[in-house]
Amino acid sequence: MMRLTMAALVLGVLFGLPTGARAQWAIPDGVKTVSVGGYPLAYQETGSGEPVVLVHGSLGDYRIWYAQAPTYSKDYRVLSLSLRHYYPERWxxxxDDFSIAQHAADVAALIQRLNLGPVHLLGHSRGGAVVLTVAKEHPELIKTLILEDASGMEGLLPETPGTKAMAGEVKGLVARLRENLAAGDKEKAGQEFTDGLNGPGTWAKRSALQKEILIDNLGTGVDSGERGHITCADIAKFSFPILTLTGERSPKRYPEGFAAARTCNPSIPAAIVIPNAAHAMNRDNPDAFNAAVLAFLAQHRGPLQPASATR
Known part of the structure; x- marks a missing residue:
């Protein structure tokens, strides 16, 4: 890519850059990179044990897992990554390489490059569509799949006035985001996007860090309307344990998508509802979210077993 410096390209040829592809943007202290398709994918790593890979959603990055990584890393090797073109890049x-398919290929390449697989793979929102695509294309890399209000399942729902309205909500959020960015109003862009997903007044309650993360990634929001392409036949083939989570106040398209997935693959348990939380449940109620995820991970630690024997 043009964003790589010439020095990085030369080093890539000479040494393969297994963990340190250089970028023209600054890499924060404590953040590693791995070269995937010539792009320096950023991630934080902490802990040891079975690998847990955390994939953020729209307008997020590796930092959204601040309430998960320190806790999970007590028992697991945790990698929180930033997808292509998200912070620390200022895109x-x-x-032409910002898509669910590209991001899924990058995640798979990271798992392969670092020799991690099979992994416990967790994706939030748009990141859910990414990890679903990884699971579809590379099931051998998956030990368990954890879906937090995952996008990508909208195609499983029958076309009704209700589902059309839900699709319109997503398009409307992205359209308003583009309008606000074009007007140069980052604060309004962040506020309307956040409140649209999590309910009125949510932005005002967000911490300075939460707002910083979203504003740092506003440039990626213009392409956040893509949902991925997962079919019922794809879901039916999944043989690894799956955990689904939704917030008590999450947009209904997410729990309805999970319910549709269960009709395709009855071995998927009913979604766990995180109380006092909306779409950003891992930040809204981290104690309840972490308890659910850690209980699931503990159930599936150790040697791989047939999914039917572990659910």
């Missing part, structure tokens, strides 16, 4: 929105 201008111009590229």
């Amino acid at each position: 201008n929105g111009v590229a």
